[in-house]
Structure formats: C-alpha cells, structure tokens
Amino acid sequence: MTELSTMKDGVANQAEASDRVLQILAEAGRLFASKGFEGTSMRDIALACGISKSLLYHHFSNKDEIYARVAVGSTLELYLFVRDRIPDGPPSQKIRAFMVATAEYFRRYRWAWIASTTAFWNDPDRSRHKERLTRRDRFENFLRGLIQEAIDAGEIRKVDVPMTGRLILSSLNWMHRWYNPNKSATPEQIAEIFFDMIFNGLRSGELVELPGAEPPKAGRRKPR
Amino acid sequence: MTELSTMKDGVANQAEASDRVLQILAEAGRLFASKGFEGTSMRDIALACGISKSLLYHHFSNKDEIYARVAVGSTLELYLFVRDRIPDGPPSQKIRAFMVATAEYFRRYRWAWIASTTAFWNDPDRSRHKERLTRRDRFENFLRGLIQEAIDAGEIRKVDVPMTGRLILSSLNWMHRWYNPNKSATPEQIAEIFFDMIFNGLRSGELVELPGAEPPKAGRRKPR
DNA sequence: ATTTTCACCGACCGATCGGTCAAGCCCGGC
DNA sequence: GCCGGGCTTGACCGATCGGTCGGTGAAAAT
Numbered sequence A, B: 001m002t003e004l005s006t007m008k009d010g011v012a013n014q015a016e017a018s019d020r021v022l023q024i025l026a027e028a029g030r031l032f033a034s035k036g037f038e039g040t041s042m043r044d045i046a047l048a049c050g051i052s053k054s055l056l057y058h059h060f061s062n063k064d065e066i067y068a069r070v071a072v073g074s075t076l077e078l079y080l081f082v083r084d085r086i087p088d089g090p091p092s093q094k095i096r097a098f099m100v101a102t103a104e105y106f107r108r109y110r111w112a113w114i115a116s117t118t119a120f121w122n123d124p125d126r127s128r129h130k131e132r133l134t135r136r137d138r139f140e141n142f143l144r145g146l147i148q149e150a151i152d153a154g155e156i157r158k159v160d161v162p163m164t165g166r167l168i169l170s171s172l173n174w175m176h177r178w179y180n181p182n183k184s185a186t187p188e189q190i191a192e193i194f195f196d197m198i199f200n201g202l203r204s205g206e207l208v209e210l211p212g213a214e215p216p217k218a219g220r221r222k223p224r
Numbered sequence C: 001a002t003t004t005t006c007a008c009c010g011a012c013c014g015a016t017c018g019g020t021c022a023a024g025c026c027c028g029g030c
Numbered sequence D: 001g002c003c004g005g006g007c008t009t010g011a012c013c014g015a016t017c018g019g020t021c022g023g024t025g026a027a028a029a030t
Helices: A019-035 A042-049 A053-059 A063-083 A091-108 A110-118 A126-152 A161-173 A187-200 B019-035 B042-049 B053-059 B063-083 B091-108 B110-118 B126-152 B161-173 B187-200
Strands: none
Touching: A019 A042, A019 A053, A019 A063, A019 A110, A042 A053, A063 A091, A063 A110, A063 A126, A091 A110, A091 A126, A091 A161, A091 A187, A126 A161, A161 A187, A161 B161, A161 B187, A187 B161, A187 B187, B019 B042, B019 B053, B019 B063, B019 B110, B042 B053, B063 B091, B063 B110, B063 B126, B091 B110, B091 B126, B091 B161, B091 B187, B126 B161, B161 B187
C-alpha cells in the first residue's frame, strides 16, 4: 500500500539496505543534526557505529553520499508519508491533518529531519541538491493546494496562499529548535494547537462578521 | 537615547571597534550565516576581508571569539532594539509592533542574525553560551509578557502563553530560510501579514461567538 | 578443495584546519 | 634624523580532515 514499509530505527526509505547501512545512516543523521555537516567527521560517524572508518567507504562512496542518503531519503518520504494521512473531508481539516502528519514524521524521524533541514552542505553534486529542492517544492505545493481548496470552499479567508503556507510550515519547521521530547506535549499535539491558533486566530470573542471584501495583502482592521 | 548608535555595516553593538574589526565581524557574520561555523575557516574570513590570516589573531584571540562577537552582540541588541520600538497602546498592537521590530532587525542585521540563530558552535567557553541563552530567554519572556497583557486585557483568547510565543517566534525565525531580499515584500510587511493571520485567524466570516469557556489545551470545535 | 566474494580493518596520504611567531612596515612624536 | 608601537605579513606547527590502499578472515560458490 505505502512505500514506507522499510522504515526503521528512525531512518526512512532505505529499502534493501543492510542493518549496518541502516545503523550508519541512523548514527550519521543524529550526528549531522546535532553538529552539522562540516562539524561531523567520518571518524565521528565510525566511532559512533563502533566500526572502522574504512568500513564507511566500503558501504558509501564518500561523506556526501551518506548525507544525501539521510537528507534525500528523508525528504522524499515526507511527502508520501503526509499525503497518505490526509483524510477525505473539509479542506480545513485536511490542512489540520497535514500539520499533524508532518509533526508525526518529525517525531519519528527526528534526526534525519533536522539533518536535512538545517545542516549545511557544500553540495558538489548539483543533481542531488536539485532533487532535494524539487521534493521540497512538491511538499510545499501540496500544502498550497490544500489551502486553495479551503479558500474555494469558503472555509478560510482569501489570504495570500504562498504566505499562508510559509506560516504553517514555519510553525512546524522551527519546532526542532525548542521541542523537548522528555517534557510537555507530543509534536502531534503541538501541531494541533498551532492549527487552532492559526485557523481560529488569537483574537477573543466578539468579532461578528468580517467585512465582505478585504484587501488581498493583509486584511487587518485597525483597532481602537 | 538608545545604545544602538554604533551599528553599521550590518554589525550590531560593536562600540569602540575599529573599522577593520567591524569589517571582520561583518564578513565573518556573512560567512558563518551561509556556510556555518565549522564550514567557515579562518582563511575564508581573511580572504573575504582581503587581509592575512595572522591579522585576524591580532584583533581576536581565536575563531570562537569572532563568532561570539557576532552572535552575542547580535542577540544582546535584539532585545533592546525591539523593546524601544514598542509603542504605548493596546497590547495586541504591542505584539504586532514586536513582530515588525523583530523583522526590521532581521532585515538590518541579516547575516549576524542568521549566524547567531543557525550556525553550529562547539562552545568551549561555557559562559559565552549561557549569556547567549540568557539574552534569548529575556527576549522570549518579553514577548510572553506582551501576550499575557493581551489576555488580561481581553484582546485575545486564553491561549497557552509559551506556545503562542513559540508560534509567533517561529514565523519570524524561519523567515531567513525562504526570504529573498530581491523580490516580494519587506520583512516588516511579512511580519504584518503573519500578525494578521495569527491574530485574526484564517477562518472566514461567519463565526459569531466563541463558547464561554474552552478547553485549555486547544480550543477547537469540530466542523462538519 | 579451491576460488570468489564480501564485510571489515590498520596504516597511511596529501590537504587543510586553527593557531603561533619573529620580523617588517608605516606613521606620528621627539 | 630616528624611534617606538600598533598594523600587518609569510613561514611554519601539530592536529585533524576526507579519502586510499593492501590485506585478513570467514562464508558462499564452484
């Protein structure tokens, strides 16, 4: 049904990979996430895996390939992972499900997620980088489609679609900087809270009816 | 009046610093922002400044100190910069001003901002790191104070204050990952749009009155 | 029984890393 | 004149970087 059956140990989409390769990818992802790409040496990865540095080059051609497997493998599956978790129903609930599913992915594949979204990368191989951006665009365009759907259905205001997508993704993408798995809520619960805040707004009660047409840029009304 | 009078060349709070030092800080910030801390060598910085590597060690004791001057100098002034731009008025408008001021700081000191918020850092000197976190906490607590103010004034719902602060800061902190200075809106305009979305919510028109008491976790109401 | 395959390792390579140092350059005060 | 001190430099250091190489030992294939 889904292509995600081979996920394990927090490493996504590494079908047909040996246990050792999965171990290397998991440890490398964790190190890339916490120390960055240039901050992580091949010796660090080998030491974390309890193997010799040479063995890394037996399974991967170089450091870039390890990072690419972590990052590209991660970003590919994010789209499929989320898409398969969007239920039929009102568009606004699809957006909610999008946020919750993305948060679930973050919780499951946390290190690969962080490594792929934050670690720096020289990228001598341009094609790998373009592939990553293409997948990221597809993910973002998928969200924009849901937002447009919600606008067409009249469930949300006529907001700027790309900007709305950026706001939603910002709330999810920044989570790794403050989220502590040992305390408070799960990422999914946090995503639900953020959805509530963004969808319903922070403003308290008594607003009754938005004026019919509002400026396309930012439909604000001056208080006082 | 304000302590920010010595800002120049995108480098904040480096009073009594020579032009050369300011140049080094500016170039180093730009490099740290685009290639990370470990990804930037002292040779890179020297080359960007058109000077020898030795000269860096004449003005700074080591690489960490350069980064600290960029990052800590940046985070210190962010708080003062924003605080001085919050007008008297309704608390919700203070939050709006907070977001716009933070965006203005981002626009002005973009490289130092990015370097301080994203580059990895070994941090052998624990005190510098703690100072940075202290300042960051002060900045975040300042925002939480404004949110609590708005709740007490009845302008916004009884939301989770820390979580609301995280949502607002996420929208601002993630901006550097997609913002393109050559196109579209200014950071300040983007901040205003985000404020509108978060404050008023995305939901369209006809909501009439929020139920008196809502669950503390996430005040959602099931559509259908 | 022999060959092939494959996971694995220790020693090593040239390049680059952060950092040092002794010496020059330049310019205002005597 | 010339002298002292802050900029500035190139040569150099040990450590570590990503990556290579020859080889080992055990299982699989023949």
